[in-house]
Amino acid sequence: KPALAQAGVAGTVEAKGDSASVAAPQMTRDNGAPIGENRHSKAAGDLGPVLLEDTTLIEKLARFDRERVPERVVHARGTGAHGVFTATADISSITGASLFMPGKQTPVFVRFSTVIHPSGSPEGMRDPRGFATKFYTDQGNWDLVGNNLPIFFIRDAIQFPDMIHALKPSPVTNKQDPNRFFDFFSATPEATNMLAHVYSNLGTPASYRTMDGNGVHAFKLVNAKGETMFAKFRWISRQGVRNLNGAQVATATWNYLTDDLYGEIGKGNFPVWDLMVQTMSASAFAKLDYNPFDDTKEWLGVPFRKIGEMKLNKVPTNFFDYTEQSAFAPANLVPGIEASPDRMLQGRLFSYSDTQRYRIGANAMQLPVNRPLASVVNNYQDGQLDHSNRASDVNYFPAATAAKSTDARFRAAPYGIDATVDAKPIAKTNNFAQAGEFYRALKLQDKADLVTNLAGDLNVVTSARTKTIMVSYFYQADKDFGTRLATAVNVPIADVTRAVADYRAANPGQSGR
Numbered sequence: 099k100p101a102l103a104q105a106g107v108a109g110t111v112e113a114k115g116d117s118a119s120v121a122a123p124q125m126t127r128d129n130g131a132p133i134g135e136n137r138h139s140k141a142a143g144d145l146g147p148v149l150l151e152d153t154t155l156i157e158k159l160a161r162f163d164r165e166r167v168p169e170r171v172v173h174a175r176g177t178g179a180h181g182v183f184t185a186t187a188d189i190s191s192i193t194g195a196s197l198f199m200p201g202k203q204t205p206v207f208v209r210f211s212t213v214i215h216p217s218g219s220p221e222g223m224r225d226p227r228g229f230a231t232k233f234y235t236d237q238g239n240w241d242l243v244g245n246n247l248p249i250f251f252i253r254d255a256i257q258f259p260d261m262i263h264a265l266k267p268s269p270v271t272n273k274q275d276p277n278r279f280f281d282f283f284s285a286t287p288e289a290t291n292m293l294a295h296v297y298s299n300l301g302t303p304a305s306y307r308t309m310d311g312n313g314v315h316a317f318k319l320v321n322a323k324g325e326t327m328f329a330k331f332r333w334i335s336r337q338g339v340r341n342l343n344g345a346q347v348a349t350a351t352w353n354y355l356t357d358d359l360y361g362e363i364g365k366g367n368f369p370v371w372d373l374m375v376q377t378m379s380a381s382a383f384a385k386l387d388y389n390p391f392d393d394t395k396e397w398l399g400v401p402f403r404k405i406g407e408m409k410l411n412k413v414p415t416n417f418f419d420y421t422e423q424s425a426f427a428p429a430n431l432v433p434g435i436e437a438s439p440d441r442m443l444q445g446r447l448f449s450y451s452d453t454q455r456y457r458i459g460a461n462a463m464q465l466p467v468n469r470p471l472a473s474v475v476n477n478y479q480d481g482q483l484d485h486s487n488r489a490s491d492v493n494y495f496p497a498a499t500a501a502k503s504t505d506a507r508f509r510a511a512p513y514g515i516d517a518t519v520d521a522k523p524i525a526k527t528n529n530f531a532q533a534g535e536f537y538r539a540l541k542l543q544d545k546a547d548l549v550t551n552l553a554g555d556l557n558v559v560t561s562a563r564t565k566t567i568m569v570s571y572f573y574q575a576d577k578d579f580g581t582r583l584a585t586a587v588n589v590p591i592a593d594v595t596r597a598v599a600d601y602r603a604a605n606p607g608q609s610g611r
């Protein structure tokens with residue numbers, strides 16, 4: 099409804115100029131009052147000043163002054179689309195989540211993003227790519243806030259602010275600087291697997307449509323009987339995975355990823371992904387040579403099965419209303435899907451909702467892009483911009499009259515713990531093996547591109563120590579990888595093998611094997 103009609107003001111005016119015959123909605127002030135003049139301020143005569151009493155002007159400037167919210171502290175540059183998820187397999191034996199009934203359709207909103215660079219940055223910057231999906235299920239919103247890469251740099255949320263500080267522009271020069279982030283990563287050997295992925299051409303996708311997506315963490319699935327199982331989710335692109343090499347990305351246009359997504363959806367060429375799941379029960383953990391809740395590892399060798407498909411078929415009518423104000427949070431889970439003990443996921447459960455209360459406001463979840471399908475949220479809470487429209491004087495629990503109920507079926511699954519509380523590293527670190535497997539699986543040209551891409555940034559590093567340690571990590575992943583990189587960045591191989599020996603001496607028994 100036009101604002102005018104909502105405000106109860108009758109009539110429209112005819113637009114002037116080329117579209118004189120089209121009835122244009124009347125412009126209004128925020129109180130709904132029609133505006134008579136929108137191009138000239140109220141001034142005291144030809145030569146006099148503008149008056150404070152020009153409330154139309156004052157309100158317009160005040161609104162403009164506040165019309166942006168802070169950009170996301172990470173993943174600021176993104177683009178989004180609406181779509182639909184269709185469940186294709188009966189997985190009720192492993193989860194009670196209501197969206198997975200075969201044939202059931204659930205609306206979704208997806209936002210793709212780069213990580214480090216600001217909201218107006220070019221889309222071709224090397225980065226993991228965010229792949230965040232909000233499923234508007236009939237039991238609340240489930241957000242699968244993932245990346246295109248299957249693993250992550252670090253395994254404990256307490257390191258996330260430091261890592262992001264190292265990757266963001268220097269606080270002194272305001273420029274991103276490989277000296278800073280490789281300084282951090284040279285003390286973070288668990289990042290080797292992720293660095294190998296992000297410096298491969300996967301770090302510069304050809305389009306968002308030609309990217310897979312990964313939930314990265316393990317989640318806990320709970321079935322109707324209360325039995326639990328752990329699972330990882332992956333989106334497989336039906337368009338295939340396609341990336342750009344360094345030369346191609348150098349000529350990519352500023353908005354090439356948004357242009358592609360909007361362009362193809364606009365043409366009716368809707369991109370489709372299959373949702374796959376891997377499952378593991380707790381009884382399998384002891385046999386692994388890594389920690390199953392370490393997000394620097396994939397569950398290699400565990401089979402995937404398809405459980406649904408997603409089609410993106412509509413771009414948002416307004417970027418700010420939908421894409422910018424979208425608020426994805428790993429804490430947005432639904433009955434049947436719970437958090438695992440993954441130490442990164444545990445931190446993320448807090449961080450997203452917290453930043454969104456600051457970035458958008460306490461009632462961010464009431465905005466059209468974020469609100470659940472069951473649009474009445476029964477949580478008894480007020481707060482800035484609340485309009486949940488509650489017509490009862492009972493805003494407490496428990497209450498004898500007008501009581502709200504809770505349902506024991508939706509209680510979180512209980513679990514036992516027998517442990518000593520401590521803040522210490524995980525036992526099975528196994529920092530390099532999977533990076534080696536990743537490297538060896540690449541095609542010849544992709545291996546060469548990975549070495550070139552990595553050498554490009556490592557060659558900016560002035561500290562010979564940092565460079566040598568970084569090369570020694572890739573050498574521990576795969577000898578050929580490390581040797582080629584050493585040549586590309588002029589580090590003598592004898593220095594590399596000495597760094598490997600130093601690492602092994604300082605980290606006895608940390609291989610995880």
Ligand code: HEM
Nearest residue numbers: 170173209228229230244245250255258314445446449453
């Ligand atoms: C966005 C924190 C790890 C994927 C964000 C935001 C924060 C954040 C504060 C901005 C959210 C907003 O303003 O709405 C963290 C912390 C992490 C972490 C503290 C580690 C403890 C990860 C990991 C992944 C990931 C491991 C991938 C699996 C994303 C994505 C977005 C995002 C895709 C953008 C969501 C959107 O499109 O709005 N993260 N993050 N993050 N993060 Fe993380």
